[in-house]
Amino acid sequence: MKPEILVLGTLWTPETRAQLCELFDCHFLAQLQEGERADLLASAGPRIRGVLTTGVIGIDGTTLVALPALEIVAVHGVGVDAVPRELVAARGVRVTNTPDVLTEDVADLAVGLLLACVRRLPMLDRYVRSGQWEARVPLAHARSLRGKVAGIVGFGRIGQAVAQRLTPFGLEIRYFQRSEGPEPQRRSSSLLALARESDMLIVCTPGGAATQRLIDAEVLDTLGPEGTLVNIARGSVVDEAALVAALASGRLGAAALDVFENEPQVPQALFEHDNVVLTPHVGSNTVESRRAMAGLAVANLVAHFRGEPLPTPVVF
Ligand code: NAP
Numbered sequence: 001m002k003p004e005i006l007v008l009g010t011l012w013t014p015e016t017r018a019q020l021c022e023l024f025d026c027h028f029l030a031q032l033q034e035g036e037r038a039d040l041l042a043s044a045g046p047r048i049r050g051v052l053t054t055g056v057i058g059i060d061g062t063t064l065v066a067l068p069a070l071e072i073v074a075v076h077g078v079g080v081d082a083v084p085r086e087l088v089a090a091r092g093v094r095v096t097n098t099p100d101v102l103t104e105d106v107a108d109l110a111v112g113l114l115l116a117c118v119r120r121l122p123m124l125d126r127y128v129r130s131g132q133w134e135a136r137v138p139l140a141h142a143r144s145l146r147g148k149v150a151g152i153v154g155f156g157r158i159g160q161a162v163a164q165r166l167t168p169f170g171l172e173i174r175y176f177q178r179s180e181g182p183e184p185q186r187r188s189s190s191l192l193a194l195a196r197e198s199d200m201l202i203v204c205t206p207g208g209a210a211t212q213r214l215i216d217a218e219v220l221d222t223l224g225p226e227g228t229l230v231n232i233a234r235g236s237v238v239d240e241a242a243l244v245a246a247l248a249s250g251r252l253g254a255a256a257l258d259v260f261e262n263e264p265q266v267p268q269a270l271f272e273h274d275n276v277v278l279t280p281h282v283g284s285n286t287v288e289s290r291r292a293m294a295g296l297a298v299a300n301l302v303a304h305f306r307g308e309p310l311p312t313p314v315v316f
Pocket residue numbers: 078079080099100102103106153154155156157158159176177178179180204205206207210211214232233234258259281282283284285
């Protein structure tokens with residue numbers, strides 16, 4: 001008999017759905033109506049042994065309670081901040097994620113956002129399309145990257161991949177995280193020190209309680225009116241209200257954001273600024289990364305049910 005699993009979210013390709021249905025007895029929760037979901041959890045919940053979910057959806061406490069036989073939660077994504085770690089640990093439920101396979105694409109997006117923001121590409125595109133160029137509307141100079149300092153908050157897989165990409169642009173790299181990272185990059189003594197020493201901050205930490213609103217008003221003010229903030233980590237890492245206020249008052253120079261506090265809600269105030277670039281949480285949204293992530297998430301489920309070592313377990 002195939003193990004019964006619950007699949008959360010809507011981002012599964014036909015290819016992945018077919019593979020899942022071949023390997024497991026699947027319940028795709030998102031394709032049910034609200035009322036039907038509760039019925040499914042009540043009837044099939046006690047038999048469900050695995051959950052496949054996304055990094056953003058994770059799993060909530062109510063769903064966990066409805067799955068008393070749950071053995072594994074496979075997260076399609078590297079961030080596991082939407083999985084309540086105390087609850088799964090208390091139940092002995094294993095958790096897996098999909099690190100590495102998305103690192104390069106997420107780092108590419110971070111660099112793309114930085115360039116788009118510093119060189120104001122979305123604004124320039126609007127300038128051309130709206131006829132302002134033809135009308136000779138004056139255009140201010142942008143700032144050069146060369147010779148500036150890029151501060152990376154969270155110097156893990158993605159942070160280091162961002163650093164590798166930025167060095168050839170003539171940027172000096174510094175970083176801050178709790179532990180010492182690899183040489184030769186310089187770790188700043190604190191997050192505030194990094195903000196003080198940097199022209200731009202690129203946020204690459206995990207989400208969750210330990211990084212909640214790490215980038216607060218003080219950090220933004222320290223980065224200052226010439227500074228640029230790029231966030232590809234999680235919306236929760238930046239105090240969004242403080243960010244909106246800092247941009248509105250000119251205390252922060254510019255921001256490029258792929259992630260937000262209450263996705264898909266984005267503060268309307270951010271739409272008003274030409275110095276803000278917004279993308280809809282698409283760091284890993286390439287055919288290649290998404291295929292590799294799905295493959296790895298499924299491989300973790302398969303390994304678990306075969307009693308083999310998990311390819312990428314999460315150690316909380
Ligand atoms: P990783 O290799 O675990 O790196 C995370 C780094 O953050 C670690 O080196 C860690 O170092 C540092 N960190 C953790 N807590 C910190 C804190 N309180 N202050 C400062 N630094 C801290 O993870 P990764 O693979 O690079 O992924 C990073 C995050 O990117 C993911 O967790 C996810 O949330 C996000 N992400 C976003 C997208 C997207 O689509 N936008 C896609 C993929 C991933 P220390 O423990 O030494 O502090």
